[in-house]
Amino acid sequence: MSNDFSDLRKGMRARVIAVPEHNEFAERLQELGLTRGTEFEVTQIAPLGDPIEIALRGYRLCLRRSEAAGFQIEVLP
Amino acid sequence: MTATSTTVPLVALVGNPNAGKTTLFNALTGSSQRVGNYPGVTVEKISGTYTFEGSKFECVDIPGLYSMRPRSADEAVATEVVEGRGESETRPDLLVAVLDAANLERHLFFFSQLAEQDLPMIAAITMTDLAAKEGRPVDLAALERYLGVPVIAVVAHKGVGLDRLRAAIAGELREPSTRARGLDSLESQVDAMSERLARGGFDVDRDEIRRGLEGDPDLANRFEEMPEFLVPFEEARASLTKPALHDAEARYAWAARVRTHVVKGRPTPKQSRTDKIDRVLTHRVFGLVVFASVMFVVFQSIYTLAGPLMNGIEWLFGKLGDFVEPQLAFSPVLQSLVVDGLITGVGSVLVFLPQILILFFFIAVLEGSGYLARAAFLMDKLLGWCGLNGRAFIPLLSSFACAIPGIMAARVMPDPRSRLATILVAPLMSCSARLPVYILLIGAFIQPQFGATWAGIALFGMHLVGLVVAIPVVAILNRGVLKGAKLPFVLELPVYQWPKWRDVWMTVFSRGKVFVKTAGTIIVVLSLMIWALAYFPRTSETETQLKAQYAALSPDFQAQVSEEHYLSEKLTEQSYLGRIGRAIEPAFAPAGFDWRIATTILMAFPAREVVVSSLGIIFNLGGDVDEESTDLRQALRKATWPDGRPLMTPWTAVGFMVFFALCCQCMATLAAIKRETNSWKWPLFVFVYMTTLAYLAAVGIEQLGRWVGGSV
Numbered sequence: 001m002s003n004d005f006s007d008l009r010k011g012m013r014a015r016v017i018a019v020p021e022h023n024e025f026a027e028r029l030q031e032l033g034l035t036r037g038t039e040f041e042v043t044q045i046a047p048l049g050d051p052i053e054i055a056l057r058g059y060r061l062c063l064r065r066s067e068a069a070g071f072q073i074e075v076l077p
Numbered sequence: 078m079t080a081t082s083t084t085v086p087l088v089a090l091v092g093n094p095n096a097g098k099t100t101l102f103n104a105l106t107g108s109s110q111r112v113g114n115y116p117g118v119t120v121e122k123i124s125g126t127y128t129f130e131g132s133k134f135e136c137v138d139i140p141g142l143y144s145m146r147p148r149s150a151d152e153a154v155a156t157e158v159v160e161g162r163g164e165s166e167t168r169p170d171l172l173v174a175v176l177d178a179a180n181l182e183r184h185l186f187f188f189s190q191l192a193e194q195d196l197p198m199i200a201a202i203t204m205t206d207l208a209a210k211e212g213r214p215v216d217l218a219a220l221e222r223y224l225g226v227p228v229i230a231v232v233a234h235k236g237v238g239l240d241r242l243r244a245a246i247a248g249e250l251r252e253p254s255t256r257a258r259g260l261d262s263l264e265s266q267v268d269a270m271s272e273r274l275a276r277g278g279f280d281v282d283r284d285e286i287r288r289g290l291e292g293d294p295d296l297a298n299r300f301e302e303m304p305e306f307l308v309p310f311e312e313a314r315a316s317l318t319k320p321a322l323h324d325a326e327a328r329y330a331w332a333a334r335v336r337t338h339v340v341k342g343r344p345t346p347k348q349s350r351t352d353k354i355d356r357v358l359t360h361r362v363f364g365l366v367v368f369a370s371v372m373f374v375v376f377q378s379i380y381t382l383a384g385p386l387m388n389g390i391e392w393l394f395g396k397l398g399d400f401v402e403p404q405l406a407f408s409p410v411l412q413s414l415v416v417d418g419l420i421t422g423v424g425s426v427l428v429f430l431p432q433i434l435i436l437f438f439f440i441a442v443l444e445g446s447g448y449l450a451r452a453a454f455l456m457d458k459l460l461g462w463c464g465l466n467g468r469a470f471i472p473l474l475s476s477f478a479c480a481i482p483g484i485m486a487a488r489v490m491p492d493p494r495s496r497l498a499t500i501l502v503a504p505l506m507s508c509s510a511r512l513p514v515y516i517l518l519i520g521a522f523i524q525p526q527f528g529a530t531w532a533g534i535a536l537f538g539m540h541l542v543g544l545v546v547a548i549p550v551v552a553i554l555n556r557g558v559l560k561g562a563k564l565p566f567v568l569e570l571p572v573y574q575w576p577k578w579r580d581v582w583m584t585v586f587s588r589g590k591v592f593v594k595t596a597g598t599i600i601v602v603l604s605l606m607i608w609a610l611a612y613f614p615r616t617s618e619t620e621t622q623l624k625a626q627y628a629a630l631s632p633d634f635q636a637q638v639s640e641e642h643y644l645s646e647k648l649t650e651q652s653y654l655g656r657i658g659r660a661i662e663p664a665f666a667p668a669g670f671d672w673r674i675a676t677t678i679l680m681a682f683p684a685r686e687v688v689v690s691s692l693g694i695i696f697n698l699g700g701d702v703d704e705e706s707t708d709l710r711q712a713l714r715k716a717t718w719p720d721g722r723p724l725m726t727p728w729t730a731v732g733f734m735v736f737f738a739l740c741c742q743c744m745a746t747l748a749a750i751k752r753e754t755n756s757w758k759w760p761l762f763v764f765v766y767m768t769t770l771a772y773l774a775a776v777g778i779e780q781l782g783r784w785v786g787g788s789v
Contacts, residue, residue: 024148025565030325031144032567033183038329041086043352044570047361048458051467053570057329058213058336061178062568064461 004076005065007050008042013076014045015039021072029068031058085126085248087135087167087401090201091159091191092175093184094141094491095569097203097233101175102138103583104233105243109585112591115158115755120493130244134463137169139348141491143183145190148564151493151651161195171197171250174226178208178215179338179572185332186325188224192259197249198226201242205230207572213342220339223265223556225258234577237391242333260331266290268334343677351447351572357449358568368455371448374475375439379432379478380509386431394424412604413612425684426597429481429745434589436475436482441584445576447490450568457566463548464555466492466566469499473547476506477540481596484749485588492564500552500753501763504746505543507738510686513704515539516688535731541737546770591752599748600683607683610654623647638775642699649694654679665732668775669782671718678742685742690750728782732775740771 002017014037020026033056035039040056053062081452090105092098103110104470106125114123125137140155147153161168174191176184200220208215221228227245231238257263267286274281357363398416443449449471457467460643468490478592483503490496524532530670627635627643649655658676665675673695680691689709693702696712716724725733741747747760756759 006642021355027325028143028565031146031186033186033329035326035327035329037211037326044355044359044454044456046454047358047364048455050458050461051454051566053454057182057333058340059183060570062450062570064457064566067180067565 003075005052005071006070007075008065008073010042010045011019013039013041015076016071017074018072021050025067026070029063029071032039032061033059034061034071054058085133085135086170087137087174088171088246089137089139089159089169090173090175091139092141093177093180093187095571096141096175096177096184098138098141098175098576100580101173101201101203101231101233102136103580104231104236104239106136110360112586112587115154119151121488126696127243129240129247132247134243134246138656144185144187144192144221149493155259159191169196170501171199171246173246174198174200176200176202178202178205178230179211179213181208182329182332182336183229185335186328189259189328189331191604192225193259196252198258198268199242199249200226200228201238202228202230203233206232211342216339219264220335223262223339225256225262225264226254235577250262258330263287264338265331265335268338269554270512284381296785325362345591346726352569354573354691354699355451355570359454364451364455368452371443371452372470375471376474376478377445377446378439379475379482382433383431383478387428390428390431391424394420394427397424409614409617410612414608417612417648417714418605418608419601421596421607422601425598425604425686425745426593429479430589432479433485433592434483434585436478436486437585437588439582440471440486440535441581442576445574445580447571447573450570454569454570461566464551465498466490466495469495472499472503472507473550476503476508478745479508479510480504480506480743481592481749482552482744483590484753487753492566494559494563495566497559497754497759498551500750501554502547502550503758503766504743504750504763505547507540507543507741508743510684511539511737513689515734517692517704517709518713518730520705521713522725522727526727535734539734539738542735546739550766592749595752596745596748599751600745603744603748607654607680610657611649611652611680613653615648619648619651620644638697639699642694642697646697648682649676667779668724668732668772669779670733670775671724673716673724674733678736680739681742683744687738688737688742717750718774728785731778732778732782735778736771736775737789738771739767741767 003014006012016034019030019034019036021068031047038056040054042056042058043055044053044062046052050066051062051064053060090098090102102123102125106127107126110123111123113124115122120140125136125138127134127136137158139158140151142152142155145150145156145159159169159172172191172194174188188200202215202217202220205215205217215230217228217230227247227249229238229242231242233239257266259265264287267283267290270286270290271281271283274286348350358367398420401420402412402416405415440449441571443452452470453467455467456470460466462471462612471488471489472483472486474483475486480503482502483506487496487503490499512619519535523535620670621642624640626647627640644667655672658679659672660677662670663673665671665678670678673692677688677691677695682690689702689704689706690700691708692713693706694700696709696716698706698708698712702709713725714723718724741764747764750760750763751757
């Protein structure tokens with residue numbers, strides 16, 4: 001079952017299963033390491049709900065949920 | 078390619094934002110830095126020199142990049158410098174790739190793209206101390222085999238590794254290494270081939286593969302005897318082609334493989350101390366409380382700490398004027414040029430310096446400690462919906478003290494489009510120089526008629542006007558005006574640490590220098606232009622005639638208005654500026670402004686600080702009045718049109734205040750925008766849109782007042 005970034009809560013782990021094509025935001029996010037198959041964990045959520053901070057590839061990145069729209073992810077147990 | 082005694086080799090520092098590039102650059106070049114601009118874009122060109130073993134090296138700090146595939150004009154300039162494609166840019170002779178040991182995978186992704194540049198290269202690894210402390214030490218020898226370039230660990234702020242880096246740079250320039258690099262490096266090829274062979278069901282020792290690729294005939298001989306090995310071996314060799322520049326997946330696969338080979342320890346960072354601090358500082362209640370307190374301290378410091386310093390500078394320039402004035406008595410034109418034009422002009426530049434230095438001190442401390450990123454993290458949602466982002470908060474907040482440091486502070490925003498949007502609306506925030514106008518007019522028209530409560534509400538309202546107007550302005554700018562790719566808002570929350578004081582002082586110093594040098598020149602030139610308009614035409618007879626006119630006036634008038642005040646009013650009236658004021662009176666009539674207000678607006682173009690003293694001159698009270706002056710309040714209330722109607726109703730007064738809240742009567746702001754955007758287009762745009770808005774608002778308020786019933 002696939003989810004997207006709006007489903008994420010603090011402490012959840014997830015894996016990217018599909019990235020949107022022809023999407024400039026998605027291209028930049030991939031260059032930052034959010035490629036297909038990447039696993040990450042939600043480490044922080046800003047007090048107003050967005051942006052969120054995720055740990056991936058040994059570092060942490062804050063991004064807006066809306067700008068990662070189109071990424072399909074699966075939440076890992 | 079190689080360094081000779083006649084040419085100074087150019088070394089470029091390249092890396093991701095936050096790689097520690099700037100600290101390394103500062104440590105390498107010390108105080109020899111120059112700040113310039115690349116043609117046509119907002120990014121700065123920061124370069125410097127150093128000497129090593131008697132030879133000079135030129136060093137340039139390339140703006141931070143995530144990828145060699147640029148998304149914005151600013152990124153394009155940075156990649157063009159690396160590729161030597163930029164206008165009037167010479168190609169660097171050597172690249173120093175700055176890689177963060179604590180965030181190796183992402184930095185290796187970028188390295189893989191850089192490695193394909195046909196330039197000598199060195200990898201400088203920063204934050205090795207941090208990575209080791211986190212229990213993830215980097216095996217530098219193994220990394221060197223994977224990267225195919227010399228790897229030097231540096232801890233720049235402690236000076237560790239700098240001389241080794243300088244020696245490696247000199248060595249590579251003398252004799253560039255011919256090793257294959259990045260994805261092509263021997264180690265990476267061994268990886269790829271052993272994977273490829275393993276997929277075919279063959280388990281071959283890595284050492285054996287390495288020897289084979291290096292030309293050892295053993296392996297090839299072995300494969301010759303066993304064709305089942307030979308086919309995948311040849312296939313593997315053939316399949317070792319580079320992925321496309323934009324193939325993030327393939328490049329990250331390489332980066333991840335390298336990392337697992339060179340970094341021992343846990344794959345996710347264990348930032349225990351930082352996490353603990355963040356539990357408070359990004360908490361949904363405490364985080365916001367701390368944030369509000371920090372911002373209060375910053376704002377109060379700019380607002381109040383700078384005050385006495387600014388008064389001191391004004392006092393000093395006043396004294397300088399007083400001292401110079403009698404020395405130049407032989408020539409009234411020269412006297413006025415030097416005292417009213419030059420000294421006042423230079424003073425009006427330097428008066429902004431305390432605010433700029435204080436704000437940049439705080440920004441450098443907040444940035445160096447890691448809190449600046451948290452501030453953006455906390456505020457992003459609040460600013461995001463109107464098209465800005467969290468990083469705009471500090472520039473906009475500081476603009477309530479003064480737009481100039483605010484505009485300069487927008488450089489904390491890496492996304493050029495949001496940065497420009499922030500710069501363009503920062504002057505709408507109600508700066509402290511508008512306060513005297515509000516106090517004067519509220520004191521003259523609101524408080525006497527409506528009481529202190531409404532006076533307070535009016536003062537608060539005037540501070541809100543610009544903020545409320547800024548929201549639709551940003552929305553329109555984002556829809557229609559600003560071009561260029563939109564970038565996703567991304568942010569890294571760095572590990573908390575003590576600020577590096579050397580970097581803090583260098584930031585403060587270089588910002589101050591840039592402002593005085595570049596914005597200052599423009600401000601002085603414009604001050605002189607306005608001075609000339611307000612002084613000429615004037616001959617030696619003009620004053621004699623005016624004095625005779627004054628002597629002929631009734632004793633009643635003479636008792637009310639001194640000769641000096643009469644002269645300064647008449648001289649202003651007959652100057653080019655006064656004539657223009659009269660000429661544009663019809664344009665301001667719908668706003669209820671007569672030529673006197675129009676001339677005041679013109680006189681206040683260089684700086685809205687002079688509004689009150691200009692009104693003083695125009696209303697025969699001399700230029701020494703301040704906003705608390707009861708005489709000036711009286712004069713404004715009593716002023717009439719030639720037909721006897723009162724000049725200002727409370728509506729007109731509100732219109733006048735809103736005009737000053739929205740207009741851009743501050744050439745220092747325009748000069749700062751010119752400096753920061755590297756183009757005259759944007760200051761012109763700001764001036765036109767703000768003046769138009771101000772005019773329309775003033776007209777709207779006056780017309781509404783007349784429609785509702787004239788004087789309330």
